Amino acid sequence: MTTDPCGCDAPGRTALTKEHALERLLARVEPVGGTETVSIAEGLGRVLAEPVKSTIDVPAWDNSAMDGYAIRHADLAAAGGRLRVAQRIPAGSTGSALEPGTAARIFTGAPVPEGCDTVVVQEICEASGDWVQVPLDCRTDANIRRLGEDIRAGAEVIAAGTRLAPQHLGLAASVGAARIRVRRRLRVAVFSSGDELVMPCEALGPGQIYNSNRFMLFGLLEQLGCELVDLGIVEDSLAATEEALLRGAAQADLIVGSGGVSVGEEDHIKTALERVGTLELWTIAIRPGKPLAFGRIGTTPFIGNPGNPVSLFVTFCLFGIPVIRRQQGIAGDLRPLSLRxxxxxxxxxxxxxxxxxxxxxxxxxxxxQELTVFPSRSSAVLSSVAWADGLVEIPEKQVIHKGDLVDFIPFRGLFG
Structure with missing residues (x-):
């Protein structure tokens, strides 16, 4: 790849900044096509393809916001605040119109009766048999939730491109949306490069290590709501690497690899990608995780992460997750959440x-709150990722002193 006709970085050029690299990656992927209709019970973590609109007003009627007494405020002065309790209205029932000089015992959520303009909370009233004493200074129009004050019929309540959280499912149910239109799940093919890799169920031989990256990637992708295509462990050869890329392109919307992206004699991703597809991005000016391969085989994007487990975790969080969220059709800012x-x-x-x-x-x-950092900077110490709450971003050539404000990317914010 000696030319750069589309503005992509050729290998050997100056490494991209994090911001520039992410901008380029997001510009080169599009949301996948295909939708399906599911029940709201199956909607958690799915991405809305069409907005949810309400067919009803919420609330659907004026109702009581508290347990108490429904009254006509104008009746208080003439009666000295003492009113006869003429009816009882629990939630799920409908009362009759208030007779002059009476009150209705009412409960939260129940429709207020015709003629009522105030609900007085039970704690400030004194009930005695069929009568209640109501304070004369209670505020009129209090504790009534008016028809449609939350949502009006026809209003959009959840926008297309929203990844559905539990609160969205509750909101959809509150407006009667039993079924919703969502984007199909993103299919992601995953492989690990390396002759040294073995599965945890196997005995370790000389020079071998367990394939931790496989399970870390699987967990990350499952949390993102993806369907997995397991391409297994790929041996360190050009032919095997090419074959894995082609298999992934035939089965998935995105291919994610770990290892093989450096420049050693046993690292074949760059050459294989240039032979069966295109290489569009290679190095990023970050630590850990400088080598990050991005390209495509046909129309299928490929992200090649470093093999060191910490480097893989960092690059996937910074770049892989935003790319996946883009392909899933999630709307809004796709950059990882950052706190000061x-x-x-x-x-x-x-x-x-x-x-x-x-x-x-x-x-x-x-x-x-303040941040403490793991004592080792090694990109091979996977225990540091399990220990941490997130990543602190330290700018190039900048000394940090205790008490300075720094940018922090919490792990808990990566999957929202």
Missing amino acids: IRAGFDWPRPDKRREFHRARIQIGEDGA
Whole structure:
């Protein structure tokens, strides 16, 4: 790949910044086609293909916001606040019109009776037999939820492109939407490169390691709601790598690999991708995770992550997740959520590349949140990722002093 006709970076050129790389990646993928209709009980984690609109007003009638007494406020002065309780209206029932000088015992959610303009909470009333004493200074129009004050019939309540959380399912149910139109699940083919890799159920031989990346990627993709296509472990050969890429392109919407993206004699991703497809991005100026291969085989995108487990986790969180969310048709800002939190550490020797170090939130001596960092910077220490709450972003060549505000990407915000 010696030319760059589409503005992509050829290997050997200056590494891209995180922002530039993500911008390019997102510009090169589109939402997949295909939708299906599912019940709202099956909707968790799915992406809406069509907005949910309400066919009803919510509330559908004026109703009581509290347990108490429904009254006509104008009756209070003449009666000295003492009213006869003429009816009882629990939720699910409908009362009759208020007779002059009477009150209705009413419960939360019940329709207020005709003529009622105020609900007085039970805690400030004094009930005695069939009578209730209501304070004269109670506010008129209090504690009534009016018809349609939450949602009007015909209104859009959930926008297309929303990944459905539990609260969205409840909202859809509240307007009577029993079935919803969603995008089909994204199919992602996954493989791991390396002759040294074995499965956890096997005995380790000389020079072998367990394939932790496979299970980490599977877990990440399942949390994102993807369908998995398992391409297994790919041996370190050009022919095997080409065959895996072609198999993935035939079966999936996206191919994700781990390992084989460096420039060693046993790293075949670059050459294989150039032979059976196109290579569009190669290096990013971050640590860990500098080598990141992006290209396509036919129309199927490919993301090749580093083999070191921490590097893979970082690059997938920063770039893989936004790409997948884009292909899933999720609307809005696809960048990982970032928070400003106080550093509880010093960073006196910054790198020339942007660093994403594993960090944990703790409470400082003054009771405020601050970050502590894992002691090792190695990209092979997978325990650091399990220890951490997220990634602290340390700008290029910038010294960090304890107490400085820094950018923090929480792991819990990656899948929303």
